[in-house]
Amino acid sequence: MRAALVDRAEETETGAAKRDVFALPKRATAASDRAPVLLEANPEVTGSAMTVPGDPFYATVMRRRLRTLASLPDWEIRPVTLLASELFNNCIRHTRSGDPGGEVTISVFKLAGRTQVRITDAGPREGEITVPRLRPLDPENESGRGLHLVATDASRWGTIHHDDGRTSVWFEVDRLERNPDRPVDHAER
Incomplete structure (x- = not known):
């Protein structure tokens, strides 16, 4: 993992090695980032949140952390990781999260019978208004399918517009009981 965080070493004029080091994820401290979107009263909640730089490299870091x-x-x-990746990529493509110094906050919660993930961006770019919404699919365009995938594969999903300009897109995936009589699909491994 440490080797994955060091991008490359370059020789400086003095002959000393200079390294470009990627930032490590940090714990999200805002209470709103560490609380799930609740659809029922008094649930049992286990969860965590982290903030990572808005760089495509961190999609891999986010997926590993979600698995853990x-x-x-x-x-x-x-x-869960597929849908979170789609939302992460939307953040860095359409918001300040993808600009230098931008960040994305990822929150994951284990709730009764389901897993909830919330991806929060850094807010819209200067002079832009971004609102996550389903748009008509254009078969000629390679982009624009992320939210459709979330709407299709998630059990529930929605958006939250924060007072500070950030936007969260959350989704839940119901946990399924594995049928022991069903043969194992080797593609699932």
Whole structure:
């Protein structure tokens, strides 16, 4: 993991090695980032939140962290990491999260019978208004499918517009009981 965080070493004029080091994820401290979107009263909640730089490299870091925090079997975590990746990429493409110094906050919660993930951006770029919404699919365009994937594969999803200009997109995936009589699909491994 440490080797993955060091991008490259360059020789300076003095012959000393200079390294470009990627920042490590940090714990999100805002109470709103560490609380789930609740659809029922008095749930049992286990969760965590982290903030990472808005760089495509951190999609991999986010997926690894989600796997660890959710502690779900591989066949159940895959849809969660796929949907989170789509939302992460939307943040860095459409908001200040993708600008130099931009950040994305990822929150994950284990709730009764389901896993909830919330991805929060750094707010719109100067002079822009960004509102996550389903747009008509254009078969000629390679982009614009992320929220459709979330709407199709998530059990529930929605958006939250924060007073500070940030936007969160959250989704839940219901946990499924694995049928022991069903043969194992090797693609699930």
